[in-house]
Amino acid sequence: MPITLPRIRAINAVANGGSYAAAARQLGLSQPAVSQHVRDTEAEYGVRLFLRRNGALHPTPLCAQLCDIAERMAGEEREAERILTRHTTLLDGRLSIGLGNSMPGMAVIALFRKRHPSVSVSVETGSFEKIVKAVLAREVDVGVLPDLPADGRFRTELLVRQDVVAVVHAQNSLAERQSFTCAQLMEAPLIFRTRGSSTQRVVDRAFRAARFEPAPILMLDTRDAAYEAVANGLGVGFMWRHGTGRTDAVRRIPVREMNRMYDEAAFTLADEQAVMVDAFMAAVRAFRAENAQQE
Missing domain, CATH: 3.40.190.10 (Periplasmic binding protein-like II)
Known part of the structure; x- marks a missing residue:
């Protein structure tokens, strides 16, 4: 019997959820229906898809390959839906x-x-x-x-066009400055973003061009975490000037080496x-x- 889309979905859901019950909730099916999909596939093809360890189901290497296919199929389904709905009127889009x-x-x-x-x-x-x-x-x-x-x-x-600025807690003595240089910031506790941040790319370029290698006290993976760190007085962070509508307890201060304006665009x-x-x-x-x- 050929492998079916419902079976592939069930196997992937079990791999993601670690149990038949979690997969059943995700798919809106009964737990016996999900387990039957898995057992029938294992029996018909003579394979082992899951190993039970510490009460959870873990996919075998073979199952992991099927899950990769399932993710690609899900992407194709989303694309098919987009094709069917992209010309929907603005009344119900x-x-x-x-x-x-x-x-x-x-x-x-x-x-x-x-x-x-x-x-x-x-x-x-x-x-x-x-x-x-x-x-x-x-x-x-x-x-x-x-x-x-x-x-x-x-x-x-x-x-809009905007630059990257330093952000400092309003009660920090550094908040009295009208501007910074990278040399001055080297004396401050710095809060950086992790790789993949557009803000951090600009900051890294500025310090590199000024021939400095800063050692931040914190590396945070989200802009909200970086903003909260500054708002709680942990150090000096960086953000796009118009990156948030919040104004609580934080001052935006320009940095001489970061004064280039960048385009923010919808794409x-x-x-x-x-x-x-x-x-x-x-x-x-x-x-x-x-x-x-x-x-």
């Missing part, structure tokens, strides 16, 4: 957005929702690398990132023609024009 920074992307989303209140919007946040990969894999429809390199695979719409795949994506790009243009008038 869906749009997924990947944000590298909360702001100004959230402000554009608010404008988009005001224009198209019936569109369902989902938001994924993450590092620069994560959001680029999500757009390339069509896991999100559109991304919003600063310092996006020229890439023929994308079409882009400029949102999607060059061949993407979805109605919702075009509507979001129109909201980006409207946001940019509104802010230009205020300036």
Whole structure:
């Protein structure tokens, strides 16, 4: 009997969840139905898919190969759904957005929702690398990132131009400064982001150009964690000037070697023609024009 899509899904769900019960909840099936899929596959092909250790089911190497196939199949299913829904009207559409920074992307989303209140919007946040990969894999429809390199695979719409600034707790004595140099920052407790952050790329370039090798006291994997570390007085961090709408207890201070302005843009795949994506790009243009008038 040929392997079926429900069987592949069941095997992958058991591998991810570690039990038949967890897989059943994920798939909306009964536990006996899930276990039957696994047992039938093992019996018909004479293979072992799972080993039980410490009360959990662990995939065998053979099962891991099947799970890789299952993930690819899931990606194809998502793409098939996108093809079927990309021309849906704005009356009942869906749009997924990947944000590298909360702001100004959230402000554009608010404008988009005001224009198209019936569109369902989902938001994924993450590092620069994560959001680029999500757009390339069509896991999100559109991304919003600063310092996006020229890439023929994308079409882009400029949102804002901004620089990276140092952020310091308002009660820190360093908060009285009007600006920093990298040499001055070498004397401060520094809070860095981990690899994959667009902010950290700019910071690394600035210190490298100034011929310094800083040793941060903290390396954090999310911008929110870095912001909270600064807000709790742990040291000096870095962020895009308009990267958050928060103003609590933190001062933004320019750094001489980081004063270059970078474009933050919305981007999607060059061949993407979805109605919702075009509507979001129109909201980006409207946001940019509104802010230009205020300036």
